Amino acid sequence: MPKNTSDILGYHAHVYFGAESAESARTLREAIERQFDIEMGRFHEKPVGPHPRYSYQVAFKPEQFGEIIPWLSLNRGDLTVFVHAETGDELADHTQHVIWLGPSEDLKVSMFEK
Numbered sequence: 394m395p396k397n398t399s400d401i402l403g404y405h406a407h408v409y410f411g412a413e414s415a416e417s418a419r420t421l422r423e424a425i426e427r428q429f430d431i432e433m434g435r436f437h438e439k440p441v442g443p444h445p446r447y448s449y450q451v452a453f454k455p456e457q458f459g460e461i462i463p464w465l466s467l468n469r470g471d472l473t474v475f476v477h478a479e480t481g482d483e484l485a486d487h488t489q490h491v492i493w494l495g496p497s498e499d500l501k502v503s504m505f506e507k
Contacts, residue, residue: 403479406416406451408472417470443487443500466494
């Protein structure tokens with residue numbers, strides 16, 4: 394049975410980086426903040442939660458998807474961006490409801506398994 398897109402409450406885009414690409418990640422973050430009216434998460438210089446690398450979160454509304462995702466795809470440079478829907482089902486949101494800009498990576502999703 395098809396799922397209804399009205400179940401999507403929002404989106405998170407997680408920008409992944411490492412020590413060698415932290416400056417690029419900061420530059421992209423500053424550009425995102427200038428370009429969009431969105432909620433930015435903390436700049437984590439260690440793996441946090443299910444994310445295997447350093448990251449920060451960009452939270453946005455479903456109606457902003459068509460503006461933010463194309464912009465990120467053109468401006469992310471060599472950084473990987475993990476995008477997922479927010480439906481309330483954390484496991485599905487991090488495994489099935491996902492989009493990768495750049496190479497995909499293995500997440501630590503066991504924390505969401507019941």
